[in-house]
Amino acid sequence: MKKLIPIVLATACAVSAQAKIVTQTIAYKQGDATLEGYLAYDDAAAGKRPGVLVVHQWLGLTDYEKHRAEQLASLGYVAFCADIYGKGIRPKDTSEAGAQAGKYKGDRALLRARVNAGLDVLKKNELVDPRRVAAIGYCFGGTTVIELARSGADIAGVVSFHGGLDSPTPADGKNIKCKVLVCHGADDPFEEPEDLTAFEKELRDAKVDWRLIKYGGAVHSFTQPMAGNDNSKGAAYNERADKRSWQDMKSFFAEIFQ
Amino acid sequence: MKKLIPIVLATACAVSAQAKIVTQTIAYKQGDATLEGYLAYDDAAAGKRPGVLVVHQWLGLTDYEKHRAEQLASLGYVAFCADIYGKGIRPKDTSEAGAQAGKYKGDRALLRARVNAGLDVLKKNELVDPRRVAAIGYCFGGTTVIELARSGADIAGVVSFHGGLDSPTPADGKNIKCKVLVCHGADDPFEEPEDLTAFEKELRDAKVDWRLIKYGGAVHSFTQPMAGNDNSKGAAYNERADKRSWQDMKSFFAEIFQ
Numbered sequence: 001m002k003k004l005i006p007i008v009l010a011t012a013c014a015v016s017a018q019a020k021i022v023t024q025t026i027a028y029k030q031g032d033a034t035l036e037g038y039l040a041y042d043d044a045a046a047g048k049r050p051g052v053l054v055v056h057q058w059l060g061l062t063d064y065e066k067h068r069a070e071q072l073a074s075l076g077y078v079a080f081c082a083d084i085y086g087k088g089i090r091p092k093d094t095s096e097a098g099a100q101a102g103k104y105k106g107d108r109a110l111l112r113a114r115v116n117a118g119l120d121v122l123k124k125n126e127l128v129d130p131r132r133v134a135a136i137g138y139c140f141g142g143t144t145v146i147e148l149a150r151s152g153a154d155i156a157g158v159v160s161f162h163g164g165l166d167s168p169t170p171a172d173g174k175n176i177k178c179k180v181l182v183c184h185g186a187d188d189p190f191e192e193p194e195d196l197t198a199f200e201k202e203l204r205d206a207k208v209d210w211r212l213i214k215y216g217g218a219v220h221s222f223t224q225p226m227a228g229n230d231n232s233k234g235a236a237y238n239e240r241a242d243k244r245s246w247q248d249m250k251s252f253f254a255e256i257f258q
Numbered sequence: 259m260k261k262l263i264p265i266v267l268a269t270a271c272a273v274s275a276q277a278k279i280v281t282q283t284i285a286y287k288q289g290d291a292t293l294e295g296y297l298a299y300d301d302a303a304a305g306k307r308p309g310v311l312v313v314h315q316w317l318g319l320t321d322y323e324k325h326r327a328e329q330l331a332s333l334g335y336v337a338f339c340a341d342i343y344g345k346g347i348r349p350k351d352t353s354e355a356g357a358q359a360g361k362y363k364g365d366r367a368l369l370r371a372r373v374n375a376g377l378d379v380l381k382k383n384e385l386v387d388p389r390r391v392a393a394i395g396y397c398f399g400g401t402t403v404i405e406l407a408r409s410g411a412d413i414a415g416v417v418s419f420h421g422g423l424d425s426p427t428p429a430d431g432k433n434i435k436c437k438v439l440v441c442h443g444a445d446d447p448f449e450e451p452e453d454l455t456a457f458e459k460e461l462r463d464a465k466v467d468w469r470l471i472k473y474g475g476a477v478h479s480f481t482q483p484m485a486g487n488d489n490s491k492g493a494a495y496n497e498r499a500d501k502r503s504w505q506d507m508k509s510f511f512a513e514i515f516q
Binding site for chain 1: 513
């Protein structure tokens, strides 16, 4: 963990060729729970800049999300990895991961409270322009950023990467104020076609500004190298879809952070 | 019609800040039929460059497609608008348009022959790098570029904008060698859900490299200002989806023309 130097720079946002990514572990609270997130930004950039919240997959906050935050910092954003599960709660296997993810998927109010607590940390960061904030999430985190949107969060946009899109309360689509980009594996066996249809209907009925991209040949977890490369398992890395969805996210940010 | 100056430049492709778009009407043949296409390129650019075939909507080759070709020329491509219907066959109303489009949608072999004839003109153009060629199409033209791909054409990619995706011969998906990008209005009432499902299955079964983007709030003809702005008619312009799909096409080209 490098030291965070708390400086406020008032000049226009610019990313130096000499990027120096600074990272910091940040403890914060939601209700009585202590959560532990991870901040990354380019110390060579000047001025307030857009912020991106990163929400973890079902395994909790791991090096994977931290690396994504560092990639975002290299692009000139302040990135903050939220911790939904709580400090020290880092599932060691899929059984523990399923229990944790299931707890929050079964209690959307708590999930929304947890993700909004992370958003709050990001928006209050002195380097962040709070009018230009977005959230991205992977798998469970994709579900979570959609719930963040459904909570009525005042942000510019959310991006779900292979997130579950089902909703126990589709009427909450009417709360969505931000733009929505869904990056979906066309062969993802974990997303039921009827959930996808219901999700589209929810956004359509609520007149949300949304886009959904289906990547051919991609299954669940297509952005995650640790998922291996066997599509028959239903979850596998797909370099092509990973690169394209990252590019699609960048185009989305270029539009919403104008 | 400006005069085409037939020069071959051997240096690397570059687009000058002083772009000068040259256009030319070109007559060519498919079987006994005479077709009349429209070429556009930047005369201030040097060297062979990627070529883009543009296929018209059901009204035939109009100023709309010519303007798209000029936009593509401004981006540094050699663009050629194919003429599927034949010289002088320019429907004056939707009844005539329906008859013409119906003729070719009902005879996919003829449609493939016609679009390949246009591709041939483009690939043989002295300014075009024939290894870097793509095709885009609108509505009927979207259907046509998908048929071009199904014909086994040796090109880098095709982009359909609100094209009909149904196929009388889904097994022909196995012939597709190029990458496929489908830009689709999420609320397009003219595309049956089962045709969309069958299309995805065709590409999946054939292991094609494909992507499909659904633009929320967009109906049929979303790239065409002349379609008006009344979504309830099923076809309407949608500036947001128009701009995004054009950006998505540019990202696609950046990838396939590397």
